[in-house]
Amino acid sequence: MRLHGYWRSSAAYRVRIALNLKGLAYHQVPHDLRTGAQRHQSYTMLNPQGLVPALETNQGVVTQSLAILEWLEETHPAPALLPASARGRATVRAMAALIACDIHPLNNLRVLTTLRSDLGADEAQVSAWIGRWITEGFGALETLVARHGGRYAFGDTPSLADCCLIPQVYSAERFGVDLSRFPRILDCTAAARALEPVAEAHPDRQPDADPA
Amino acid sequence: MRLHGYWRSSAAYRVRIALNLKGLAYHQVPHDLRTGAQRHQSYTMLNPQGLVPALETNQGVVTQSLAILEWLEETHPAPALLPASARGRATVRAMAALIACDIHPLNNLRVLTTLRSDLGADEAQVSAWIGRWITEGFGALETLVARHGGRYAFGDTPSLADCCLIPQVYSAERFGVDLSRFPRILDCTAAARALEPVAEAHPDRQPDADPA
Numbered sequence: 001m002r003l004h005g006y007w008r009s010s011a012a013y014r015v016r017i018a019l020n021l022k023g024l025a026y027h028q029v030p031h032d033l034r035t036g037a038q039r040h041q042s043y044t045m046l047n048p049q050g051l052v053p054a055l056e057t058n059q060g061v062v063t064q065s066l067a068i069l070e071w072l073e074e075t076h077p078a079p080a081l082l083p084a085s086a087r088g089r090a091t092v093r094a095m096a097a098l099i100a101c102d103i104h105p106l107n108n109l110r111v112l113t114t115l116r117s118d119l120g121a122d123e124a125q126v127s128a129w130i131g132r133w134i135t136e137g138f139g140a141l142e143t144l145v146a147r148h149g150g151r152y153a154f155g156d157t158p159s160l161a162d163c164c165l166i167p168q169v170y171s172a173e174r175f176g177v178d179l180s181r182f183p184r185i186l187d188c189t190a191a192a193r194a195l196e197p198v199a200e201a202h203p204d205r206q207p208d209a210d211p212a
Numbered sequence: 213m214r215l216h217g218y219w220r221s222s223a224a225y226r227v228r229i230a231l232n233l234k235g236l237a238y239h240q241v242p243h244d245l246r247t248g249a250q251r252h253q254s255y256t257m258l259n260p261q262g263l264v265p266a267l268e269t270n271q272g273v274v275t276q277s278l279a280i281l282e283w284l285e286e287t288h289p290a291p292a293l294l295p296a297s298a299r300g301r302a303t304v305r306a307m308a309a310l311i312a313c314d315i316h317p318l319n320n321l322r323v324l325t326t327l328r329s330d331l332g333a334d335e336a337q338v339s340a341w342i343g344r345w346i347t348e349g350f351g352a353l354e355t356l357v358a359r360h361g362g363r364y365a366f367g368d369t370p371s372l373a374d375c376c377l378i379p380q381v382y383s384a385e386r387f388g389v390d391l392s393r394f395p396r397i398l399d400c401t402a403a404a405r406a407l408e409p410v411a412e413a414h415p416d417r418q419p420d421a422d423p424a
Contacts, residue, residue: 048355049349071305093278119327119333129330129331
């Protein structure tokens with residue numbers, strides 16, 4: 001499989017975690033989002049959105065991180081990243097969607113760029129914007145993790161919820177958002193980060209990483 | 213089942229379409245988003261996010277529209293709203309996520325309110341913001357529908373992609389976004405709207421509708 005991504009993309013990071021947890025081999029094809037490389041025609045033929053990630057598989061290209069995670073779960077079911085019960089699966093998917101729909105899309109690069117360019121937002125306003133959506137979303141997620149979590153966000157095995165949570169916490173830390181009010185989220189993040197497959201998916205450990 | 217929603221909520225509209233297509237009975241519990249009713253404690257106990265929709269089921273409360281759609285598909289599989297093949301399912305989920313992650317969250321009420329209050333956006337700027345994300349997302353979706361669509365967004369039967377698309381087109385029309393460049397999207401929207409279960413889910417036909 002070939003994963004089109006970018007070291008710092010939250011959505012690509014989700015997919016790396018899932019691939020690693022399932023022990024699947026893949027090649028990485030980096031697209032530097034800072035230079036707009038993902039909008040080159042050679043890539044938009046694969047993914048018309050010109051966004052990362054996209055996963056090239058023996059069944060064709062799969063786009064959108066949530067769809068990729070579900071495809072991986074269906075085609076490589078072990079170890080399972082969704083619980084066995086419909087109710088449990090719904091809770092994990094709700095946690096994943098809370099992050100993937102209600103936090104991350106508001107804070108990604110194309111949106112922050114538009115806030116600056118079209119609405120004249122200064123850095124303090126951009127920072128407040130980022131913090132607002134993370135804090136609001138994590139406030140609800142903290143309650144869900146308290147209700148349904150164990151060692152990880154849902155129960156005692158890693159799930160798609162953790163695949164989405166770990167990159168979102170990375171992003172929050174990078175943007176300097178205060179997470180001290182979310183102890184359950186921090187606990188299960190620490191547990192997941194201690195897993196080597198999760199650690200290997202960290203942005204700084206990717207071939208295109210450029211921490212400077 | 214009890215569906216907590218709001219007549220104009222795109223996310224609740226998605227769930228109504230799926231419930232209706234599957235022929236499932238449900239009671240509606242409206243929360244007037246304009247007055248912040250969804251943030252009352254009686255509701256946030258059910259859904260800590262204080263957002264609609266939430267579906268009360270005999271297995272407990274399910275939140276997040278994408279998770280609700282998947283739960284409905286797993287617990288009430290006929291008629292299927294996902295294709296049989298993993299590849300087809302991935303494509304339908306990618307279409308749904310394109311809308312539910314990359315268009316709708318940027319244009320919902322809480323975000324537009326924040327643009328006005330925190331960034332001082334005027335109505336022309338808000339309108340440009342809305343149009344930008346819909347046009348960008350629909351540009352890519354038009355290509356996906358051209359590749360994979362038939363009578364509907366994916367193939368010749370309604371799917372979760374249509375459940376997400378119809379409310380997004382409604383929203384685009386309401387905001388006056390020019391959709392003439394998306395003929396395939398318009399064609400499959402017209403086909404889906406002609407189905408009575410889809411038509412019954414329209415905002416104007418809900419008990420709390422207030423078109424004035």
